[in-house]
Amino acid sequence: MTSAALEAATDIGETRRRADPVLVGLWIALVLVALIWIAPFVFMIFTSLKTNEAVMATGAFHPPPEFAWQNYSAAWERGRFDTTFWNSAIIAAVKVPLGLIVSAMGAYALARMQIPWGKAMLVVVLFGTMIPFQVMLAPLFTLVNGFGLIDTYPGVILPYIAFGVPYQVFILHSFFKNVPKELSEAALIDGASHFTIFRRIFLPISIPALAALFILDFVATWNEFAMALVLLQNQNMWTLPLGLMAFQGQFSNDYGQLNAAIVMTVLPATIVYLMFQRYFVSGLTSGAVKE
Amino acid sequence: MINTRRIIRIASAALLWSSATIGLATAQEITVWTLNFSNQQANEAMNKIASEFEAANPGTKVTIVTRGTDDHKTALRVAAGSDKGPDIYFSWAGLGLGGEYVKAGLSLPLDKYYTEYKWADGLVPSAVSFADLYPGGKHGVPYTFKGEALYYSKAAFEKAGITEEPKTYEELLAAAEKLKAAGIPAIAFGGKVNWHVMRLMDVILESKCGVEKHDQLMKMELKWSEEACATESFAEMDKWAKNYILTPFMGIDNNQAFNLFVAGRAAMMLEGDWLVGTLTSNNANLDDYSIFPFPTGTDRLYGFAEYYYVSTKSQHPDIAAKFLDYYLSTEVQQANLGQFSTTSVNKNVKYENLPEISEKWLKIFNDYGQVYMNGDQAFPLDVTTEYFRVINEVVSGNIPPEEAAKQLQTFIDSRAG
């Protein structure tokens, strides 16, 4: 193999040149797979720009014979996107940061403080990830109705946070546990409160994890359907996924509009991803852990 | 990073402000929960009717809330018992669906409104008959009345040399054979949506068992495993699946089957009168198709009714009834003819300039006085699920017909009741 021969021939300093063929091969493989990976998207976007006849008449990856932009405006109206976009945006903007902070605080407490029955609590929290919440819809409705919170933002946000806590606490707990004890011990001896340690040390260290969770949670909240269906009855409070029901009539056939609606739904989540993904760049936090 | 106290302040402000979005209910506001219909015109027509009603009755507000079929069922079920449900809700009239709400005491008997608005006089008898299905009074008013029959492509029949519409089940089988000989799959179904293939089972049951036994089997008064006609019907399903249904069909839904039908890949479809609207909105040429009722040999039409029920939790039942009366009135029904259904539930409506296929539907509705319902509306829900499963097993060739009847009966017997 070329790389082995090079390895034998070169010395330490030539590490970069030695890695090249492998990296190139890797790059090619990744790009090829990526093309296949993105195929359904291409299909979706093409379909969203075709009229119904064009959908039936042309092949899936055939570019639209003419751009049926009206699918988008028709979909916007039919799905009442002006209302549902706004509701989804508010709910996500409040829930995602709030939920993350709540979970991060809880994860810190469980990982770094002596909490009575802390280990048991962690298992109980993990429990929350295990039940398919679809079966909890009826009890959940009764509960939220009992609080008088049906058709309100808190009525949706609070259950969302409740169901986000388990996996977020679980992930952050594991990250926090691996922060060296010396870091926080030094600060504690100096008289810092846990709040300060949490804020000044732990949060900055876990930015990649927080960024990852932010993206994942935003997407989950943005796309959540079952709970919203049951907790939001007033059409003016509906979120985006509920608005998509307008395209799912029992005998519905309008693929062009449906795909246009899906494209419009996907856009904000994509933007959030692009905004936060740069925190995955290494170097931001290297050296902070395991010196 | 923000300090915790500020976070708490921001969060509580956000919560308080968002609580303020709880709308204030206007004095005379009613909500109608219904389906999002495939035919977009139906949805728009409903909204228009609501606005017209509001204009004619100042101080009222009618909100039509539409959802997908299963989502509507979920939302309705979860909210029905509480104070948060709708004033009027859509449901199919059969025992397994609308009947459940009536039995749970969630449907308001409308007898006094029937008298006041004289609905029994102005509505088509077979449509309004479903209001009498349940004890305790008249429940609900008809929204639409649907019939199901065999649609066929004239070209396909011609090519296969079929000159007359089959009048008996045997003639239908012979026609299917001719189609097969001509290389045309006789019929298209979407197996993924269980109720589509179930339709074939229903019509075969009617053909093989006759009126009384069919009804008794659906009411579970007779045992499926003991009635020969039940096993025979499953055997017929097996025959159709092996010879006449366009394959593969188990993985596609009814929409995909429809696409195949209009693409000319199959000769027939067992569908309802709403298909006329679907054909039109798909720009198919209506003259290429025609219909005939599935030849069961009985004088009942395969069909069902969709109803609007008034909830017992409604705060404004009088407004609700008035709105329903407006919907059922001759002017509204005439103005919206063809939007909700081929025929209107109001019998005083005049039909003009109908395409040929719609004329045929009209004749069918007039010819038949009685109806037998789709199986999934007749059975209770859990039996329906098992019914779907054994039908699918038979048409997939997985279990023999006798086995299907036995398994269904075992399930029925094991129900605690």
Next chain:
Amino acid sequence: MQLKRSLEDARFQGAVLLGPAVLIYCVFALYPLFDVVVMSFQRWNGLDPERAFAGLDNYRFIFTSDPVFWIALKNTVIWTVMCLIFPPLLGLLLALGLNQHLFGRGVLRAVYYLPVIIASIAVATMWRWMYDPFFGLFSQIMTNLGMASSIPDWLGDRTIALYSVFVAHLWHSVGFSMVLFLAGLQSVSQTLVEAARIDGAGRWGLFRHVTLPALRPTVTVVLVLSVINSLKAFDIVYGLTGGGPAQSTQMLALWAFTQAMQIFDYGRGGAISVVLLLITCAIVVPYLRWTQRQEEAAR
């Protein structure tokens, strides 16, 4: 003096830090969960004001008289095993690959992650269209390659239906593990990596002795979440096959949902959910303890 004050302070701090999470979780998640467990011992159709006590009837039914329960269990096991292997493995490979300094890696990362963003129902709609045996993408490709006669019924043939659904799920979910692994890879100490390189470690040695150990907590997280999520698999199966053909792709979570929200037998739905919960616990809790012991040993 100072110590005593910080101790009391610690308890207060603990309450403030842990309180909101625990409170919201207990009220809005744990309580409904508890209600589901209670319902599993009752008969209720959602409409009756009373919920009749039914003892163990629901459990007895699902274990002995339910024609679908065991199918669902078997499918859930197969599905979970597949979900434990493929998405995490692929996610790890992608994360490793895309952690290198490659041209356009930002774009590539976005491409692989993008499917995660789409709602499951939309993914199901897309893939159902692609799997259409007549007009769908795969069938068209096969027809163009001259293999029209061997086009399988992707979603209708019970021998392959589950795997067809899994492929769609794989496409949808690999980005999730990839993102978590990417985050985990950032905590691999660069100095250790340099040190290892200087010592002459090759690519594989680097991976085994530096990267993998540093990734251990992330691997645990990804595996545990994969198990849990796979056991809850629902949206994609519902959208693609609905559990069919003839309930052959039925899964426990979906069957529980069907019982509760379509057949409106909340008691049976509750019983199936409890069984699912117990199975999940039985897998996850021992695994967590095992990894905890490993971590403690490694310190």
